[in-house]
Amino acid sequence: MTATEPRSCPRLGHLDSLESEAVHIFREVAGEFERPVILFSGGKDSIVMLHLALKAFAPAPLPFSLLHVDTGHNFPEVLEYRDRAVAEHRLRLHVVSVQDYIDRGVLRERLDGTRNPLQTVPLTEKIQAERFDAVFGGGRRDEEKARAKERVFSLRDEFSQWDPRRQRPELWQLYNGRHAPGEHVRVFPLSNWTELDVWQYIAREKIELPQIYYAHEREVFRRNGMWLTAGDWGGPRGTESVETRLVRYRTVGDMSCTGAVDSDAVTLDQVIVEIAASRLTERGATRADDKMSEAAMEDRKREGYF
Incomplete structure (x- = not known):
């Protein structure tokens, strides 16, 4: 040069x-x-x-x-x-x-x-x-x-x-x-x-996360199109029945409004592949508090x- x-x-x-x-x-x-x-x-x-x-x-x-x-x-x-x-x-x-x-x-x-x-x-x-x-x-x-x-x-x-x-x-x-x-x-x-950026960064930096973000068996029930965690907060009710499913969480608020998604992704690489293929935002898919109204x-x- x-x-x-x-x-x-x-x-x-x-x-x-x-x-x-x-x-x-x-x-x-x-x-x-x-x-x-x-x-x-x-x-x-x-x-x-x-x-x-x-x-x-x-x-x-x-x-x-x-x-x-x-x-x-x-x-x-x-x-x-x-x-x-x-x-x-x-x-x-x-x-x-x-x-x-x-x-x-x-x-x-x-x-x-x-x-x-x-x-x-x-x-x-x-x-x-x-x-x-x-x-x-x-x-x-x-x-x-x-x-x-x-x-x-x-x-x-x-x-x-x-x-x-x-x-x-x-x-x-x-x-x-x-x-x-x-x-x-x-x-x-x-x-x-x-x-996807967040998950790829977690993988690159080797950041530990709570295991709730990876697939695991959990007792859940169906409400308004979402799998919610059973608990004394108010679910299940009436005809809502609890079942054990293999699920994970994309976003975490609290048990009353955060839905799980069916998943077998137990590693970071598997989660990244799953997220890359998704066409729904994490909140749009799994947060009941965002579905109360359009705004x-x-x-x-x-x-x-x-």
Whole structure:
């Protein structure tokens, strides 16, 4: 190569580019905000998000705490993973309980037994009480049309509400974190990832997941076209019968609204093949809380949900 010939720069692969973008977002928030927090449930997207955050600041400790809104209907396997990850990385975890709000009469149980929609008030009150000014979530644009509208930095007003008309442009990966007192910003480092990207990254990075994401035998019953886990949260009822099936979970909320899919995928490679062949989004196929109306997710986001 002569002095006048341009040097060729190595091109990043697809997963490398997504990782680099997410790491940049975490570091940008660390430099721009005073009290960020990461939503962490022990689900696969929050696990990947925590992995990226730890990578962004290594070998230094993670400069953020974690937050989980516990519905009381969570899968035991996921809660066990959550607590183990917190202990392993010596992190601080804030847990706010939906059951506590029900016991105090602030919230009332829904007739359908689903508690995911009840997370909004505990979440927003915890954000205000702890004065969190940036809250990381694992939402991705490919999951649902309301999430497809949202920017990486999503401004929320003093009531934690989202107004799609206040979306800010994010050209050239320039993120605007300005907010008035009482407002905060929701941050989505995985915005541009797909479900397949997430699984391929998990495989590449050898990230451990709760076994609920792989095929296993489970007692389930059929409701509204989905296989739900039997439990004391409100199922089965009436003529709904329990049967043991080989299933796995594509996404995990709580037992009252998250459906399993029939599957024999017991390895990462098998899951990736299964996802690549799917024509349904994970939420569209397995989340009852998104099927309440055409605008269910957008309505909840306007109220303060993720």
